[in-house]
Amino acid sequence: MKKEKENLITDFLECSEILTALGDKTRQHILLCLLKYEGNCNGLRVGDFVKLTNISRPAVSRHLQILKEAGIIKVRREGTKNYYYVDADKSCMDRLITLAQHIKSFMNILPDRRGEE
DSSP, rough: HHHHHHHHHHHHHHHHHHHHHOOHHHHHHHHHHHEEEEESSSBOHHHHHHHHHHOHHHHHOOOOOOOOHTSSEEEETTTTTEEEEEEHHHHHHHHHHHHHHHHHHHHHHSSOOOOOO
């Protein structure tokens, strides 16, 4: 069980950036906007997010940067315009899947600690 616990801790640490990015409700809303409206175009601009979310331009830009750094979205530049779109880094998603699998495995070896019901 000690080895499984160490693996789980390592996985959490490796996924901390993506978990932080996905754990924020505003960033979740931004991702939902991308998923909902991206099919109609090749991405959304900061101004589009401002209209869709009623969040200030600087705040939207910061949230987009966090999502980009976490490997969840990418940006395409056309002249002076930036278009953001969902294109998650495959290795990042693989680490997240591995984390979920390790959590599930770890839960299966833990003793029942609920006590009397």
